[in-house]
Every structure is written in C-alpha cells, then in structure tokens.
Amino acid sequence: MSSMQKPNHALTQGAIGKTLFLFTLPILAGNVLQSLNGSVNAIWIGHGLGEAALAAASNANTILFFLLGAVFGVGMAATILIGQSIGANNLDQAKRAVGTSLTFFVAMSVVIAAVGIALAEPLMAWMHMPAEAKPLAIAYLRVIFLAIPFIYLLTFIGMSLRGAGDARTPFVFLVVNVVLDIALNPLFIFGFGPVPRLGIAGSATATLVATVLSLIGVIVHLYRSKHFLRIRRDELHYLKIDPAILRSLVAKGLPMGLQMIVMSTSMIVLIALVNSFGAHTTAAYGACFQLWNYIQMPSIAVGMAASSMAAQNVGAGRWDRVDKVALTGLGFNVLLTGCLVLVVYLFNRGALGLFLPADGDSIEIAQHINHIAVWSFILFGISFVLAGVVRSTGAVIPPLIILVIALWVVRIPFAYTFVHAWGADAIWWSFPLGSSVSMVLSALYYRYGGWRQARMLVPAAAPVVSAGSADSKTSSADPA
Numbered sequence: 001m002s003s004m005q006k007p008n009h010a011l012t013q014g015a016i017g018k019t020l021f022l023f024t025l026p027i028l029a030g031n032v033l034q035s036l037n038g039s040v041n042a043i044w045i046g047h048g049l050g051e052a053a054l055a056a057a058s059n060a061n062t063i064l065f066f067l068l069g070a071v072f073g074v075g076m077a078a079t080i081l082i083g084q085s086i087g088a089n090n091l092d093q094a095k096r097a098v099g100t101s102l103t104f105f106v107a108m109s110v111v112i113a114a115v116g117i118a119l120a121e122p123l124m125a126w127m128h129m130p131a132e133a134k135p136l137a138i139a140y141l142r143v144i145f146l147a148i149p150f151i152y153l154l155t156f157i158g159m160s161l162r163g164a165g166d167a168r169t170p171f172v173f174l175v176v177n178v179v180l181d182i183a184l185n186p187l188f189i190f191g192f193g194p195v196p197r198l199g200i201a202g203s204a205t206a207t208l209v210a211t212v213l214s215l216i217g218v219i220v221h222l223y224r225s226k227h228f229l230r231i232r233r234d235e236l237h238y239l240k241i242d243p244a245i246l247r248s249l250v251a252k253g254l255p256m257g258l259q260m261i262v263m264s265t266s267m268i269v270l271i272a273l274v275n276s277f278g279a280h281t282t283a284a285y286g287a288c289f290q291l292w293n294y295i296q297m298p299s300i301a302v303g304m305a306a307s308s309m310a311a312q313n314v315g316a317g318r319w320d321r322v323d324k325v326a327l328t329g330l331g332f333n334v335l336l337t338g339c340l341v342l343v344v345y346l347f348n349r350g351a352l353g354l355f356l357p358a359d360g361d362s363i364e365i366a367q368h369i370n371h372i373a374v375w376s377f378i379l380f381g382i383s384f385v386l387a388g389v390v391r392s393t394g395a396v397i398p399p400l401i402i403l404v405i406a407l408w409v410v411r412i413p414f415a416y417t418f419v420h421a422w423g424a425d426a427i428w429w430s431f432p433l434g435s436s437v438s439m440v441l442s443a444l445y446y447r448y449g450g451w452r453q454a455r456m457l458v459p460a461a462a463p464v465v466s467a468g469s470a471d472s473k474t475s476s477a478d479p480a
Contacts, residue, residue, distance in 0.1 A: 011023070011083075011087070011165045011308070011309045011312040011313065012087055012312050012313050012316045012318055012321065016309075016321060016324045016325055016328050017328050019309070020302075020305055020306065020309055020325060020328050020329060020332065021332065023165075023167050023305045023308070023309060024167075024298075024301050024302050024305040024332065025167075026167040026168055026170070026171035027162070027167055027171070027301040027304050027305055028297055028298060028301035028302075029171060030170065030171050030174045031297045031300060031301055032294070032297060033174060033175065033178045034174070034178065035293060035294070035297075036178070037178045037181055037182060038061070040182050040185075041057075041181065041182070041185050041203055041206075041207075042054060042057065042058075044185045044186055044189060044203065045057050045189070045200060045203055048186070048189055048190065049136075049189065049199060049200055052130070052132045052133040052136060053133070053136050053199075053200045055130065055133045055137075056133040056134075056136035056137035056140055056200060057136075057137075057140055057200060057203065059124070059133075059137055060137050060140045060141040060144060060204075063123070063141065064144055065264075066264070067112060067116075067148065068151070068155070069257065069260035069261065069264065071105070071108070071152060071155075071257070072256065072257055072260055073252075073253035073254055073255065073256030073257025073258070073259070073260070074101070074104070074105075074249050074250070074253035074254075074257065075101075075155060075156055075159045075253070076159070076253065076256045076307075076391070077248065077249045077252040077253035077256065077396075077456070078097055078098075078101040078156070078159065078160060078163065078249060078253075079159045079160065079162060079163035079307070079308060079311070080163065080252070080307065080308075080311045080391065080392055080394065080456060081093075081097045081163075081245070081248060081249070081456045081457070082094050082097050082098065082160055082163035082164055082229075082311075083163040083164070083165075083308050083311030083312045083314075083315065083392070084311050084312070084314055084315035084392075084456060085097060085315060086163070086164050086165060086312055086315065087311065087312035087313060087314065087315025087316035087318075088315035088316060088317075089316075090315070091228065093457075094164070094229060095229065095231065095235065095238045096238055096242045096245055097242075097245055098160055098229055098231065098238065099231060099237075099238030099239045099240070099242070100238075100240075100241050100242045100245040100246055100249070101156060101160070101245075101249060102153075102156065102231075102239060103239050103240070103241055104241070104246065104249065105152050105153060105156050106149065106152075106153065108152070109148050109149035109151075109152040109153070110149055112145070112148055113145045113146060113148045113149055116141070116142075116145035116148065117142050117145045117146065120138050120141045120142050120145065121138050123141070124137050124138055124141070136199075136200045139199070139200055139201040139204075140200045140201060140203065140204045141204075142201075142204075143201050143204035143205055143207075143208055144204045144207065144208075146208055147204070147207055147208040147211055147212075150208070150211040150212050150215050151207075151211050153215055154173075154177070154211055154214055154215045154218065157170070157215075157218055157219075157222075158170030158173070158174065158218075160229065161229075162304070162305075162308050163308055163311065164228075164229055165308070165312060167305070167308075169218070169221065170218075173214050173217055173218040173221075174214075176213075176214050176217060177210050177211060177213075177214035178210075180206075180209070180210035180213060180214065181206055181207055181210040181211075184205075184206035184209055184210055185202070185203050185206045187202075187206070188201075188202030188203065188205045188206045188209075189202035189203055189206075190202070244457060245457070248394075248456050248457050252394055252396050252456060255396040255397050255399075255400045256391065256396050256400075258400055259399065259400055259403055262400070262403050262404055262407060262408070263403070263407065266407040266408060266411065266412060269412055270411075270412065270415065270427060270430075271285070273415060273416065273419065273427055274424070274427060277423075277424045280360070280361045280362045280365060281362075281365055281424055283356065283360075283362040283366075284356070284362040284363070284364075284365035284366035284369060285366075285369060286355070287352050287355035287356045287362065287363075287366045288352070288366050288369045288370055288373070288374075290354075290355050291344060291351055291352070291355075291370070291374075292374070292377065294340070295337065295340045295341065295344065295374065295377045296337075296377055296380065296381075298332075298333065298336035298337050298340065298381070299333045299336075299337050299377070299380060299381025299382075299384045299385065300384060302329050302332045302333050302336070302381070302384075302385055302388075303329070303333075303381075303384040303385045303387065303388035304388060305329070306325050306326065306328075306329035306385050306388045306389050306392075307388035307389065307391055307392050308392075309325050310322050310325045310326070310388070310389045310392035310393075311392040313325065314392050314393050319452070322389065322392070325389060326385065326386065326389040326446065329385040329388070329389065330382055330385055330386070333378070333381035333382060333384075333385050334378060334381070334382070337377055337378050337381045338378055341374055341375055341377060341378060344370055344374050345370075345371075345374070348367050348370050348371070349363065349367055352366045352367060352370070365424075368428075369428050372425065372428040372429060372431075372432070373428045373429075373431040373432060375432070376431045376432035376434075376435040376436070377435070379432070379435035379436055379438070379439040380435045380438065380439075382439045382442070382443070383402070383406075383435070383438040383439050383442040386442040386443065386445075386446045387399040387402070387442060389446070390442075390445065390446060390449070390451045393451050393452060393453075393454040393455070393456075394454040394455050394456040395449070395450075395451035395454035398445050398449060398451065399442070399445075402438055402441045402442055402445065403438065405437065405438075405441065406434045406435070406437045406438035406441070407434055410430075410433060410434050410437045411430040411431070411433060411434030412430070414426065414429075414430045414433055414434075415427045415430040
C-alpha cells in the first residue's frame, strides 16, 4: 500500500540555486518535447499527405494555439493561488482552488468543444482557407475540438502540480503524451491491420487518443500515490464553485491571458511588414523565428519555475527568499540563454541551414537578421523572469502594461516609422529596442513598484485550515 504523497516544502527551504535549477529542468525539457512533437507530426503530414494537408493542419493548429492561450492566464492564476496556499500550509484553500478551477475548466472546455465542432466549416471559410485544403482542415479541426476538454484538463493538472512544487510528474506524463502522439500519428494517418486509414483526421485522432490515455494515467497516479491535492469521495464539495476564488482566477487570469494575445497579434503585424520585402526575406525571417523559439525556451522555463517557487515563498511569508529566487532566476537566464545565443553567433549559417538551402539568397538575409536581433533574447529573458516573480503575488496588470508599451508603443511604431529610411533593418532593430524597454521597465517596477502588497485573494475570503501542525508558523503567513 502506497504512503500518502504530502506537500513538498523544498521550494520554501534549502538551497535556492539548486532547487530552482532542478525545478526548471523538467519544464524546459517539456517545452522542447512539445516543440519536437509538433515538428515530427508536421513531417508525417507534409511528407505523407502533401502540402495541402500541411497547410490545413497549420491553420487548425493556429486556432488550437489561440484556444490554449485563452485559458493560459486562468491556469497561471490557479498555479499561483495553489502555490501560495501550499506555502502557507493552507491545504483547504489549495483544494478549493483546485476544485473551482477543475469545474471551471471542464464546463468551459465542453462549451468550446461543442461550439467548435459546429462552427468548424464557417471558421475555415472566415480564415480564407484555400479550396483544396478546406475539407482537410475541417476534418482535422473537428477531431481536435473533440480533444479540447482532455487537453485543457491535462494542461490544468500539470500547472496545478507545478504550483504545488512538483515539476517531475507533469514532465513524466508529458513524455508519455508526446511518445504516444508521435507513435500513433502514422498508425492513424495511414492505417494498419484493423486500424483504418484516416488521413489528416488520423493525426488529430492520434492527439486525442494520446491525450486521453495520458490524462487517465496521471489521474490514476495521483490517486494511487494518495497525492495531497487529489479530491476524495468525501471531499466532492470542493468541486462547487467558490465565488471568491473564481473572481480571483478571472480577474488575475485575464490579464495574463491577454499577454499571449498582445504578443501574438504584434507578431502578426510585424510579419505583414516583413512580407512586403518579398519571399526571400519572409523565408529568412521564418527560419530565424524557428531558431528563436528554442532560444526563448530557457527563459520561459526559468520564468515559470521562478513564479511557482516565488508563489510558495509569498504564501510562507519568506520575502527574503522571494528576492533571492528573482536574482537566481536572472542568473540562470543569462547563463542558459546566453549560451544558446553564443552558439548561434558561432554557428549562425549552420544553424539556419537546418531550415534554408545553403546556396540560396535567404540564408544570407537570415544571418544578417540574427546578427542584429538574437542577443536581445537575453534581455527578453530578464523581463520574463522578473514578470514571473512579480505575478507570484497577484500583481498581473503592470507586466501586461509593460508588454503593451514595449511591443505596441515602441517596437511596432519604430519598425513602421523607420522602415522607409532603413529598409528591413528597422524591423530587425525593433527587437533589441523593444526588449531593452521591457527589461528597463520590468526592473524599475520590480525595484520600486507595489507588487509586494498585491494579493490573489482578500484575507477574509479563506479561513485558514493548516495542513501541518496547529502551531505551524507558516499557517498565519501572508494571506494568499
């Protein structure tokens, strides 16, 4: 019989550097795995079914990315609230956050799935999908919408566990999910034995089956290990919506979700400007963008880890550790992202050659873009880590404002203003400029802003029920 898996307070005790590094690694590896998963699936579709099928999947995945981004903020709010509750030894509040979030995610995902399946065809028409790709995209999208509730739940469970200080379990089941997805893609696309050939719908079916099996696996694991966040039969009341927690999830989650929209829309506006310089420049920018996705991964992983770690320390009232988490996270970002930037500078042509012909015009343009822009991702990482720590208290509006200023007040106007005088270089220089502004504003807000006084919930919203001893010092810590 397995013993109960109890709250892990490693994030609020012991060596900060080692703990943050070990917490970051599974998140970073998971981000890399998800990118590789998308790349491998694109290869199966592109080589096995042709360009029209690949275009269909790409457009459908754009919608999926948007839908995931729409709930990302609510998931992050739940992660922070759970982290603060665990840090304060307030297991009752942690379970209420889990229960409310779970009910909210299930209800919202079922509605999205139903509406999406019904509107798949008009949605593709609205996106001006090419005629030859349109039926393929509709077939793919309808199965993906069926998978949405399971994708949302698996994502939410992973974020909740990271908020509780466990990055290993989400990573293990992410590996299971990715391996299943990659293995099942050719089986469902091309068929084998009793399995029929499903074509492009088979790729979406592989995602659906892999997600369902991974979700079942992680739920079974949580109950077999008697995880402290599991909701037992006698605790079903936790699934009832708690109005105070729901208000917090929406009020704090929406600004974090809006950040994803601000970033994605700014990139759409910039690529429209890039396209005006012709196919070679567009191809060069596309290749750079592929590299940049991987260069950004360490800072994103460190920022997510620092946010979860800081949230627990906020809940525990360990403000001295919160500042040390921020400084350590900044150090890790500069080291990890800096190493990747250095590799790109040393092997610029070779790295771009993975995506572009070695003898074409585009690779020369891409090398020039990297020379100007790639170092700015170190600055981007500094902003991301500081924003992650600031958000751990519930201060979510200032990071959004800083992002809007950096992208929509500085980067995009700069590119459009100077493009006639500087040509495409105005676009490439807008990246370091925007990142510099974001870094400076983030540092100023971290140093002088009122984020330490922010709260996820008002103190009266949650009676404290200590998960530890009655005289635990952390049970009366900062209200989460």
